[in-house]
Amino acid sequence: MNSHPISDLQHNAAGQVCYKLLNVEPVKSMLSGGPDRNFIQSSSHVLLLSKTSYGRLVINGQYYPLRQGGVYVCPPGQLIEAETGNEPGHMLLHFEGFYMPAPMEEQEVVLHTEEVWRFPFAGEAVIHPASAVIHLFDLLHAGWSQGKQSSRLRCEAGLLELLSLVLGYQEQQMELALETAKMELERNYKEDITIDQLAGIAGLSRFHFMRLFKERYGKGIMEYRTELRLMEAKRMMTSPSAPSLAVIAEAIGYKNETYFRNLFKKQTGIPPAAYQKNQKCKIAAYSWMNIGQLLPLQMIPFAAPVDHYWTDYYRNRYSYEIKLLLSHQYEFNREILRKAEPDYIIGVDHFIPAEEQQKLKDIAPTLLLPWKGEWREHLSLTAAFIGKEEEGGRWLERYEQKAAIIRKQLGPATRRDTVAVFIVSKGQLYVWGRKAGTVLYNDLQLGMPPAVADIDWLEPIDAQHLDRYDADRVLVHVEGDPLSQAYWSHLSRQRDWKRLAAACGPKLQVFSGNDLFKAPWNEYSAHYCERFLDEAPGLFRIAGAALPFHSE
Template sequence: MSMNKQPLPGLHTAARLSYRLMDVEILRDDPQASRKERAFIETKLHLLLLSNAFDGRIIIDGRLHILKPGWIYVCAPGQLIEWTNHIGQPLELLLLHFQVIVQRDNRAEASTLGADPLFPFLGEALLQSPAAASLLFDMISLNSKQSTASAWLRCEAGLLELLSLALTYQERQTEIALETARLELEHHYTSEIAIESLARIAGLSRFHFMRLFKERFGKGVAEYRTEFRLREAKRLMSGENLTLAEIVERIGYKNESYFSSLFKKQTGFAPAVYQGNRQRKLAAYSWINLGQLLALQMIPIAAPMDHYWTDRYRNKYDFEVTTTLSHHYELEREEDAETWLRRYDRDVIIAQEKLAPILGRGHLLVLAVGRNQLSVWGQQADTVLYEDLGIAMPPSLRDIDWNKPIEPSELAGIHADRILVHIERGSAAEAHWHQLSRSEAWLKLPAVQAGHVHLVFGYGCFDAPWNEHAAEPISRFLNDLPELFGIKN
C-alpha cells in the first residue's frame, strides 16, 4: 500500500555542476604478455572507467572488480586503482579523466586532489545495454584520436552521457533499496522496527536512509508508520465488526485513549463518529460541498479532487474518497463529437423540412402551464426552436433568457401566430389548463381562433429546460418535435 512519493535526490545536485573532460586513455592488455611490476592508474582528477571486455580484473581501493561490457566505475581524485590481469583474459578499458566544477560566490571551483568529491555518485554501475555501452566506447575512442574541436566535443558529450547513465543506475538502485525498506516497514507496521534495521535493509547509513526516505515518500519513517497504522484502522472500521479496543490492538497500539486522540488529530473525527459516518454513502459534487460535509462531521465517498485548493482534502481523506470526481474531462473523443455534430446538423435539416409547412414564417410562443402559474419560454430555454431551427420568436419575448411568469390577460400583447402549450404532469396543472382554455382572454387570441395551438402533456424537456441543456436531451427534443406538432413520421 504505497503512499505519496517524491522524486529521488541526486540529479538536481549533478545538474548544478559543470564537467570538463581533461584526458582520454584506452588500456588494452595482452593476456600473454608478462608483467614484471604492478601497474597502477593515477587519479588526480575524477575518473570514469568503462569496460568493453569480459572477465578482466581491476582492484580499486583494495577491492577486486570483475569487468564486463557496460561496467562503469566513477572514481574520486586520489583513489587507488591497480590494473591486474593474471588470469589470462583480455582487458579493454576506457579512462575518462574529468574535472567537476562548481560555482561558489560568483567564481568557479574545480575538484582537486584531497578535497571532498563533488560528483554525487561514486562507485560501480552497470549499464542495461552492453551494446549501447560498446557504441559509446567506440565513439569516444575514435574521436579521441582526432585533433579537431568537434571530435573533442563529441568525447565530452560521451562523458556526459556516461555520467547520466551512472546516475540513472544509482537512482534505480536507491529506488529499489528504499522500496524494499518501505515494504518491510509496512509488513511489520504493528511493531516498532528500528530505523537502523531499515537502513541495513536498504544498504545505507542511518542518516542517509532517513534523509532519502523522507525525500522519497514525503514523510519520515515514524510519520509514515503512524499514517499507515491509521489507514489500517480506517479499513478495519469500514469492514470488520470489531470493537475499538480490538482495532487498537491489531494495529500495534497499547493505549486506546492515545489512539483516539491521534485519530481525531489526523482525521478531525473521533473514532466512534468516523465509524458511524462510514455507513452513509454520500457524494460531494463540488469542493464547497466537501468542506460543508466535513463541518457536519461527514466524509463523502465521492468528491472532486482536481483543484489545487483541495490538496489538503486529497492528502487527508484519500482513503475515504474512493471515487474521485473532476471538473475537467479529457475524453479524447473529438472524432465522435464531430460525428455527433454532423448528424445533428442533418437532423436539423430534416426537422425544418417537416415543420416548414406548419410553422412557416409565423411567430411561435411556448407556453408552460403549471399547477398555479403560467410562464413563457425565452431564448435560452429553447435554442433548438429559436436558434437551430430558425423559428421566429415573438419580438416581445427576446429579452427573456429562460422563462417569465405571465398573466392570461398579457397573452394578447405577445402577438404569437402559433402556440405550443406544455401542461405539467398532475391533476392540478390539468385543472389550471382546463380553466385557462375556457377563459375569455384565451379564446380571443388569434392563434386560438385559427386553431394554431398544439398541446403537449408531461414532456420531460419542458419541465426544467435548464436541466436538459445537454447534447442527448437536445437531440432527443429535436427528433420529437415533428410529433409534438402533430406530424406523423
C-alpha cells in the same frame, strides 16, 4: 568500493555542474604476482570503461570481475589495479567538475577538488544495453587519439553521455531501494520497525533515506506508517463485526487505547466512536468546498472530488472514506451517484447549472448552498439539512472561543495594525481581498487596508500601485516555481516595494509552501477557516507559537 551515492547534497547538484574531460588513456595490465605492484592513484575522478569481459579489477582493495560494457566510477585518491592482458579493451577517463560562476562575477573558473565537489556515485554502474557503452568506448578511443579540437569536443560529449548513463543507473537503483523499503514497511507496519532498519534495507544512510522517501512519496516514513495503521483501523471499525477499540489499537501496533483514540481524532478530526456512527450515512460532497463544510459536523463524505490541484490535504487524510471520486463532468457524476444511492447530495449553486441541479434532486435530497453566502451560513445550512444542528452550534461556539483566545495572544499592538496579504504566483503579484482574508479581518478583527474592502478574493496588481494597499503589517506568500521566486527577488529590491511601511523588518513575513494561501475560494468553509485560525499565531511570530510554514 560498493556502488553508493557520495553525498546527499551533491546528487541534486550533479546536473548543474560543468564537466571537463582531462585525459583518456588505455589501461595497461598492472596486476602481478610479485611483491612490486603498480597502482593508479588519480587526483581527479576516473571512469574505467571495459569493452571486454576479460581481466580483473581491484579498486581500493575490492575485487571486481570485469564485464563487457562495464563502467566503474572512482573518486579522487582511490587505488586502481587492473589485469587486462594484451587486449586493448579497457580505458581510463580522467575528468573533473566545476561550478560555473554567476555571469556578473569577475573571477576565474576553478576546477574544484574533491573537498568541494564530488560526483554523486562511486562503484560499478551496470548499463543496459552494454552496446551503448561499447559505442562510446570506440568514440572516445578514436577521438582522443586524433587530437583535433572537433574530435576532442565529441569526446567531451561522450563523457557527458556516460555520466548521464551512470546517474540514470543510480536513479533506478535508488527507486528500487526505496520501493523495497516501502514494501517492507507495508508488510510490517504493525510492528515496531525503525527508520534505521528500513534505511539498512535500502542501503542508505538514515538521513539520506528519510529525505529521499519524503521526496518520492510526499510523506515522512513514520507518517506513512501511521497512515497504514489508521487505514487498517478504519477498515476494522467499519466492518460488520467491528471489535472494540482496545482490540483494534493493539491489532495495529498501539498498546495504549487512549493514545490510539487521541491519534485517531488528531488525524481525522473525528473521535473514533463518532466516526463509526457517522460513516453509516452516505453523503456526496459535490464541490471541493463542501468537504470542509461536513468535517466540522464529524461527517466525511463517501463521494467527493479529490482532484484539488493546490493541495494534497484531503487526498492524504480521507482517501479511505471517499470511495466515489466525482469529476467535473455532470453526466459522469449523475451516473455514478444514481448507482451509489446517496442519502444526501450537497453542492454550491454557482457551480451547477439550474437544469443539472434538478437532475441531482431526482437522485437524492439535495442542498445547494448560496455561493454569495458567508461560511458560517454554509455550515448552519448544512447542519440543518443533515440533522446536525447541535453539532454545528457546538462547533461554532468552540471556534469563537478559539478566535477570542488568539486575539488575546496577538495583543493590542498587533490588533491595531492593518494587514495586507500579497501572493506571488507564476510571476504575477496579487493582493488578497476581504473574503480571502476573512479569518484575519473578521475573526481576528485585524485592520483592513481600505482598498482591500473592494476586493472579494484576489486581484492582480502592478508594483506601481502597491501604495494603495500599504499596511502596518505585510504577509507575502511566494509560490515555489522559479518564475515566482525570481519575480519576488526582483520586486523586493524595487523602489515601489521599499516605499511600503512594512517593506522590511519584523512586520514583514515572507513564506512559501502553505496551501492555505493558494486557493481560498475553492476551500471557503468552516474547516478551512479553522485550519487558518490554528496557524494564525505563527503568522505574527507570537511567543510560544510554532511557525507553521515550511519552504518548498
